[in-house]
Amino acid sequence: MTELGLIIIAAALVNNFVLVQFLGLCPLMGASRRLEGAVGMGLATGLVLTTASALSHLVENLILIPFGLGYLRLIAFILIIGAAVQLTELLLSRFSPLLHRVLGLYIPLIASNCAVLGVALLNSTASRSLLAAIFYGAGAALGFGLVLSLLAGLRERLELADIPAPFRGNAIALITAGILSLAFLGFTGFARL
Amino acid sequence: MLTGIIILVGLATGLSALLVIVARLLGGSNSSAADAIENLLPRIQCAQCGYPGCRPYAEAIASNSADINRCPPGGAETIRALAELLGRDPMPLDDSLGQASMQKSALIEESICIGCNRCAEVCPVDAIAGVPQRMHTIITSHCTGCELCLPPCPVDCISMVSRSA
Numbered sequence: 092m093t094e095l096g097l098i099i100i101a102a103a104l105v106n107n108f109v110l111v112q113f114l115g116l117c118p119l120m121g122a123s124r125r126l127e128g129a130v131g132m133g134l135a136t137g138l139v140l141t142t143a144s145a146l147s148h149l150v151e152n153l154i155l156i157p158f159g160l161g162y163l164r165l166i167a168f169i170l171i172i173g174a175a176v177q178l179t180e181l182l183l184s185r186f187s188p189l190l191h192r193v194l195g196l197y198i199p200l201i202a203s204n205c206a207v208l209g210v211a212l213l214n215s216t217a218s219r220s221l222l223a224a225i226f227y228g229a230g231a232a233l234g235f236g237l238v239l240s241l242l243a244g245l246r247e248r249l250e251l252a253d254i255p256a257p258f259r260g261n262a263i264a265l266i267t268a269g270i271l272s273l274a275f276l277g278f279t280g281f282a283r284l
Numbered sequence: 285m286l287t288g289i290i291i292l293v294g295l296a297t298g299l300s301a302l303l304v305i306v307a308r309l310l311g312g313s314n315s316s317a318a319d320a321i322e323n324l325l326p327r328i329q330c331a332q333c334g335y336p337g338c339r340p341y342a343e344a345i346a347s348n349s350a351d352i353n354r355c356p357p358g359g360a361e362t363i364r365a366l367a368e369l370l371g372r373d374p375m376p377l378d379d380s381l382g383q384a385s386m387q388k389s390a391l392i393e394e395s396i397c398i399g400c401n402r403c404a405e406v407c408p409v410d411a412i413a414g415v416p417q418r419m420h421t422i423i424t425s426h427c428t429g430c431e432l433c434l435p436p437c438p439v440d441c442i443s444m445v446s447r448s449a
Contacts, residue, residue, distance in 0.1 A: 150295065160288050167295060174299035178306060185310040189336045250416065251400055251438075 095226045102230030105281050108206045109238045110272040115206030119239060120264060122197050129243030131190045132197060133236025135179050137229070139201050140210055143168075143175040144228030147211040148221050168211045176202040206235060238275075242268060317346040324365045326357045328408035330430035332381055345370070353378045357428045388444045389427040390434075394419045396441035403433035403442060 108114045115136075122132040147168045155164055180198045184191045191198070201207065210231045214224040245267050254263050322342035333354035335341040344350035345366070352366040353375045360377065367374040392403075392412075397419040404412040404420060411427040414420030424447075433442055 154291060154295070158287050158291060160291060163288055163292065166292065170292070170296055170299060174303060177303050181303070181307055181310055188339050192337075251398070 095223065098223055098226045099230035099233065100281065102210075102227050103234035103237065104275065104278045107234040107238060107275050107278075108209065108231050109235055110268070110275040112209070114209045115204045115235060118197060118200060118204055119242065119268065120261065121200070122194070123239055123243040123246055123264070125193075126240065126243045126247055128193045129239045130236070131187075131194055133232070133239045135183060135190075135194065135198060136201050136204065136207070136235055137232030138179050138182075139172070139175045139204075140207055140228045140232040140235070141225060142178070143172045143207055144210050144214055145221065145225045146171045146175065148214060148219075148224040151215055152221075164215060165212075168208060172207050172211070173202050175207075206231060238271065241271060245271075318342045320369060321345050321366065324358075324362060324369060325355060326362065328357055328428065328430070330357055330408050330428060330432055332356050332430055334381070351375065351378065354381055356381055357430065388429040389424045389447055390422050390429065390431070390442050391445045392420055392422055393441040393443070394421060396439050398439055400438055402436040402438070406432050406436055408432060 102108070106112060109116065109119050118132060118136065123129050147164075150167055150171060151161075151164050155161055155167060176199060179201070180191070183194070183198065210228050214227055219227060242264070246264055249263055249267065258266070318339070319342075322339055325338040325342060327338045329337040331337060333341045333350075333356075335344060335350070341350060341354065345352060352370065352372060353363050355362050356377060360374075363377065364374050366372070390411075399414065399417045399419050401414070401416040401420070404410075404414060408430065409426050409428055411423045412420050412433065413423055429444065431444060434444075
């Protein structure tokens with residue numbers, strides 16, 4: 092039990108996928124303009140991350156490895172992630188059409204979010220158990236959603252601030268993300284995987 | 285080699301079958317009716333009908349769980365078109381939802397406005413003119429009185445005023 096808790100903290104804070112491992116930077120910049128959109132994006136990505144890591148683990152250990160097809164895992168994982176994204180889009184358009192409209196183009200882009208594939212591949216390299224793999228995916232999703240919401244909140248405030256002209260827009264957003272990343276380095280050593 | 289191909293094809297087929305099943309389970313059967321209804325609504329997503337947007341309202345009408353008189357911006361014209369499409373009797377607009385359309389319009393207190401632009405982003409009919417960091421103003425002839433711009437304003441400088449005033 093402690094181990095699972097440690098996995099969540101390690102994936103969410105210590106080895107935060109966005110700010111420490113620099114995976115998934117495209118949605119970080121693209122979907123952090125508004126807090127509502129960022130929270131929704133975090134939830135959608137979280138759903139994809141968790142289902143995709145569970146499914147990838149099952150497919151790899153129950154199908155690929157018994158047949159000696161470990162070398163196919165990359166393409167199989169991409170297939171699974173694509174399906175998980177489509178599933179999320181279906182659920183979202185049914186249960187929250189407004190969020191579906193707000194996120195729009197960014198939902199299919201979750202498929203190309205390297206953090207999703209990264210989690211599946213890291214799980215397989217570290218040969219975690221199914222439960223540990225799911226928790227690692229959930230932790231990664233938690234960290235991603237946290238960073239996305241933090242940055243969105245900061246960017247909403249920055250819009251009102253008197254920023255020197257050369258830094259306006261994406262420049263100040265990237266600088267903010269860099270400073271956030273420095274802050275997350277403070278977690279180094281809290282938990283080890 | 286052959287096993288690899290077979291397994292990948294099987295995996296893809298299995299996943300797409302799963303998606304098709306989920307889509308069937310979730311997708312309402314009356315989506316074409318909802319499409320037709322949505323086309324008659326103003327589609328400005330003002331949410332005055334009590335649904336989060338025009339599409340959910342259209343679906344509610346299509347599944348017979350909402351009356352056709354809940355759209356203030358559309359007014360009598362929309363109700364007549366909907367009644368014709370659905371073969372229902374036209375009815376007067378539901379007053380409890382506010383006869384907001386064309387009765388009231390938003391007014392920005394320009395000395396208080398800080399130019400944060402949030403009201404302009406939520407306005408469904410682009411009736412708010414102004415750029416970030418400058419004060420904004422309402423184009424009264426475009427405003428439908430939907431009050432969507434009130435909650436985002438950080439300094440509460442928007443009020444609803446009667447149009448005749």
